[in-house]
Amino acid sequence: MSIIDYFLNMSAISTQPKTSAVAQALQTLLADSYALLGQLHLAHWNVEGPNFFQLHTAFQTQYEELFTAIDDLAERLRALEVYAPGGLVTLAKMSSITEMASGPAPAKDFVAHLVDSYEIVIASSAALRAAAEAAGDLETQDVAIGRVQVHQKTLWMLKSFLKNL
Ligand SMILES: [Fe+2]
Structure with a gap:
């Protein structure tokens, strides 16, 4: 293989097929993540009660x-x-x-709402992972796997907070 063929081959590898399914799944995950960001901000601002400091900090x-x-x-x-x-x-x-409504709510309601929201974001992340896998787009798949991992960990923490409340 000549050096020119080598670099042509490299560029073929680096430009994976860009299917619209991958782009669509990325856009959905972006939108769900932004919506979750808004709900985390709302909870950070409005949460009250004896767990205020730990929840306020965790949401941030x-x-x-x-x-x-x-x-x-x-x-x-x-x-x-x-x-x-x-x-x-x-x-x-x-x-x-x-x-959530922009008003007072029990702290556990904020956490429960965030649990629901995180489950949606995890589903969107998994959908992106599957679309990227189907398209052979390992780089996007890597991004999606990272998102699933981070959100699953956070979900575990939020669910643990709600146990025995
Ligand atoms: Fe703040």
């Missing part, structure tokens, strides 16, 4: 991690030469995560 840790991850999802779309959806109205329409 989660939304800060998510903020960086959302940027990576959007930039993965751009790397696939697809435009990233943005803006609250656009993203809200694309997401199936529901919103």
